[in-house]
Amino acid sequence: MLTRAITGFLFITTIIAGIYFNAIVAMCLFSLIALISINEFYGLTKKSSTIKPIKFWGALTGLLLIMISCLIILKIVEFKFIVIPILMLFLTFFIELYRKKENPFINISYTILGILYIVIPFVMLFHLGFYVNNGFTNNYSFQIILGFFILLWVNDTGAYLAGRFFGKHKLFERISPNKTWEGSIGGTLVTVAGAYILSIFFTNLNLTNWVVLSILVAVFGGLGDLAESMLKRSLGVKDSGKLLPGHGGVLDRIDGLLLSVPFVYSYLHLIS
Numbered sequence: 001m002l003t004r005a006i007t008g009f010l011f012i013t014t015i016i017a018g019i020y021f022n023a024i025v026a027m028c029l030f031s032l033i034a035l036i037s038i039n040e041f042y043g044l045t046k047k048s049s050t051i052k053p054i055k056f057w058g059a060l061t062g063l064l065l066i067m068i069s070c071l072i073i074l075k076i077v078e079f080k081f082i083v084i085p086i087l088m089l090f091l092t093f094f095i096e097l098y099r100k101k102e103n104p105f106i107n108i109s110y111t112i113l114g115i116l117y118i119v120i121p122f123v124m125l126f127h128l129g130f131y132v133n134n135g136f137t138n139n140y141s142f143q144i145i146l147g148f149f150i151l152l153w154v155n156d157t158g159a160y161l162a163g164r165f166f167g168k169h170k171l172f173e174r175i176s177p178n179k180t181w182e183g184s185i186g187g188t189l190v191t192v193a194g195a196y197i198l199s200i201f202f203t204n205l206n207l208t209n210w211v212v213l214s215i216l217v218a219v220f221g222g223l224g225d226l227a228e229s230m231l232k233r234s235l236g237v238k239d240s241g242k243l244l245p246g247h248g249g250v251l252d253r254i255d256g257l258l259l260s261v262p263f264v265y266s267y268l269h270l271i272s
Contacts, residue, residue: 015029022140026145027070031063033254034118036250042058042059042111045110057088058115060088061085062114062115062119064088065089069085069123069126073130089115092111096111118258121259124262125257125265128145128264129141136268136269143204144204148213150194155190155191155217157187157190158191163178163180167181167182194214195207195211195214196211209268212267217260217264220256220260221257
């Protein structure tokens with residue numbers, strides 16, 4: 001328990017510091033997390049005799065995709081440079097031709113899925129840092145990114161505590177036996193309460209929009225957690241890695257983020 005608490009504290013502190021400092025540091029932090037997570041995603045297939053993703057190529061493509069996308073958002077490079085990682089995605093098909101592995105299209109699918117599943121949400125998350133006063137701008141602010149993480153952490157904690165003390169009805173027993181409806185509902189209520197507190201200190205969004213974001217994070221963050229559990233269960237793996245003692249891998253800690261960010265990002269685009 002102590003190891004888990006220390007690891008969690010250091011992980012959270014690193015994220016907060018990276019987001020708060022400036023946009024370049026946030027970009028580097030997200031790129032590092034994405035790279036580690038892509039490697040863990042490919043590592044999930046190690047027990048499979050039929051799935052052999054192109055690990056190095058996938059990691060390189062993913063890293064270039066997130067860094068070039070963030071540099072475009074920062075207006076440091078022109079939009080045309082996005083063709084580099086896009087072409088690399090399509091080159092995956094030709095690389096697989098020369099590997100002479102069984103199930104080539106399964107290998108291609110897992111290689112590309114690892115990139116899109118992890119990198120695209122992180123690019124969206126980075127862009128949230130430029131949403132200021134009801135629209136996307138050229139000015140970076142940590143408020144919405146940090147607020148998003150806080151809501152995610154509050155939801156996880158609230159769902160865990162509510163499930164532990166009140167949980168009776170299973171949510172998705174075939175995928176995650178410990179998750180309950182009571183935990184999910186409790187986590188959502190606590191997250192909405194957290195949104196109210198955030199709206200007082202983080203004024204880039206009003207109370208209504210913070211509440212909407214909290215519901216999106218609670219619902220799709222929980223489903224994202226279940227989706228990663230479904231992936232691990234299908235591959236016969238318990239944790240995505242061992243980098244974070246007491247927590248498993250980095251991918252295990254950001255699974256809710258990956259499938260909730262697109263909905264948060266889309267909502268903010270719709271109201272801007």
